[in-house]
Amino acid sequence: MTTTRAVFLSERPADGDPGPEHFEVRDLAIPERTSGQLLVRNLFMSVDPSMRGRLGTSEMHYTTNFQVDAPLDGSALGVVVEGNGEVPAGSYVRHRLGWREHAVVDTAAATVIDPRGIDLHHWLGVLGQTGFTAYCGLVRAGELRSGDEVFVSAAAGAVGSTAGQFAKLLGASRVIGSAGGAEKASLLTGRLGFDVGIDYRAQPIGAGLREAAPDGIDLYFDNVGGDHLVAALTALRLRGRIALCGMISNGGPDSPPIDHLMNAILKRITIRGFIVRDHEDLRPEFEDRVAGWLDAGELVAESTIYDGLDNAVDAFLSMLRGGNVGKMLVGLG
Numbered sequence: 001m002t003t004t005r006a007v008f009l010s011e012r013p014a015d016g017d018p019g020p021e022h023f024e025v026r027d028l029a030i031p032e033r034t035s036g037q038l039l040v041r042n043l044f045m046s047v048d049p050s051m052r053g054r055l056g057t058s059e060m061h062y063t064t065n066f067q068v069d070a071p072l073d074g075s076a077l078g079v080v081v082e083g084n085g086e087v088p089a090g091s092y093v094r095h096r097l098g099w100r101e102h103a104v105v106d107t108a109a110a111t112v113i114d115p116r117g118i119d120l121h122h123w124l125g126v127l128g129q130t131g132f133t134a135y136c137g138l139v140r141a142g143e144l145r146s147g148d149e150v151f152v153s154a155a156a157g158a159v160g161s162t163a164g165q166f167a168k169l170l171g172a173s174r175v176i177g178s179a180g181g182a183e184k185a186s187l188l189t190g191r192l193g194f195d196v197g198i199d200y201r202a203q204p205i206g207a208g209l210r211e212a213a214p215d216g217i218d219l220y221f222d223n224v225g226g227d228h229l230v231a232a233l234t235a236l237r238l239r240g241r242i243a244l245c246g247m248i249s250n251g252g253p254d255s256p257p258i259d260h261l262m263n264a265i266l267k268r269i270t271i272r273g274f275i276v277r278d279h280e281d282l283r284p285e286f287e288d289r290v291a292g293w294l295d296a297g298e299l300v301a302e303s304t305i306y307d308g309l310d311n312a313v314d315a316f317l318s319m320l321r322g323g324n325v326g327k328m329l330v331g332l333g
């Protein structure tokens with residue numbers, strides 16, 4: 001085999017808003033494998049909000065930008081087709097060369113996964129970077145305490161749906177989530193164990209949060225920024241905490257003004273941003289705990305899975321518009 005198929009960036013979106021016209025599936029030469037590398041057949045790949053930032057030229061994001069006329073990359077999970085003494089053929093590995101069907105991966109850049117009898121795709125979702133982000137955000141950035149009342153935004157999404165459930169499992173007394181649309185809002189309470197689900201499209205999030213938590217909240221897990229962050233600053237109690245995870249609503253002309261931050265002073269609020277990769281020391285305890293919760297049936301791991309590389313761009317664009325429940329993945333098997 002000398003070539004594989006991969007999604008290339010054919011053009012940068014001029015206004016930062018990607019469309020199908022900016023991508024193309026093309027053949028990609030498979031490089032010669034050295035003894036320190038693995039040939040991997042990808043089975044699942046992840047599409048993530050941070051990839052939107054990587055389509056631009058700004059260096060503000062926490063990974064490198066995509067290059068025009070080069071293949072995209074991102075988290076993937078695959079099976080080793082040609083291995084070496086360290087990682088034999090047949091092993092499952094997680095790595096960063098997604099958006100393609102086959103990849104030659106440096107052994108040092110591959111993490112061998114023991115699926116422990118759990119469906120493989122969960123190792124890119126609730127047991128992968130998604131779940132780990134939720135865990136680090138709550139435990140480290142948010143310093144979750146027993147009895148906390150917690151608000152999670154984008155709560156029907158990948159990180160949000162796990163953050164809400166983890167918060168409950170780790171001792172929160174009450175968890176409120178927000179999501180776009182009545183169906184997602186009722187999924188939060190009906191299936192994912194949230195105490196309240198707010199449909200932020202049906203009413204302003206500030207009003208929804210006031211109604212859901214008239215006495216305030218202790219911790220806000222922020223996936224959205226903008227109006228959600230302002231609503232949380234207003235709802236937080238004295239010495240409340242914010243774990244800044246992401247800002248998918250990101251700017252735009254209608255962004256609320258920053259002067260709401262005065263609330264952080266008046267209420268002595270701790271606001272802590274975090275990047276998941278800084279917290280690798282928590283990985284073993286995270287995997288043990290989450291595998292245990294899944295085994296015990298205490299955790300619902302939602303995912304939306306598109307089929308095939310030709311649908312990967314649709315999966316990405318749909319996720320940005322809220323077309324996913326739980327982790328958005330593409331099956332390449």
Ligand SMILES: NC(=O)c1ccc[n+]([C@@H]2O[C@H](COP(=O)([O-])OP(=O)(O)OC[C@H]3O[C@@H](n4cnc5c(N)ncnc54)[C@H](OP(=O)(O)O)[C@@H]3O)[C@@H](O)[C@H]2O)c1
Nearest residue numbers: 049157158159179180223245246247248249274275276322
């Ligand atoms: N700090 C870190 O290390 C780290 C690591 C991974 C991810 N993240 C961040 O975590 C957040 C969630 O990522 P994810 O992978 O779990 O994605 P996700 O939540 O599964 O998907 C994105 C969701 O965002 C919601 N959304 C889109 N536009 C919105 C808007 N204007 N206002 C409110 N909600 C909007 C949509 O849900 P609705 O239908 O509910 O609108 C959509 O389903 C992102 O901000 C991401 O950048 C941070």
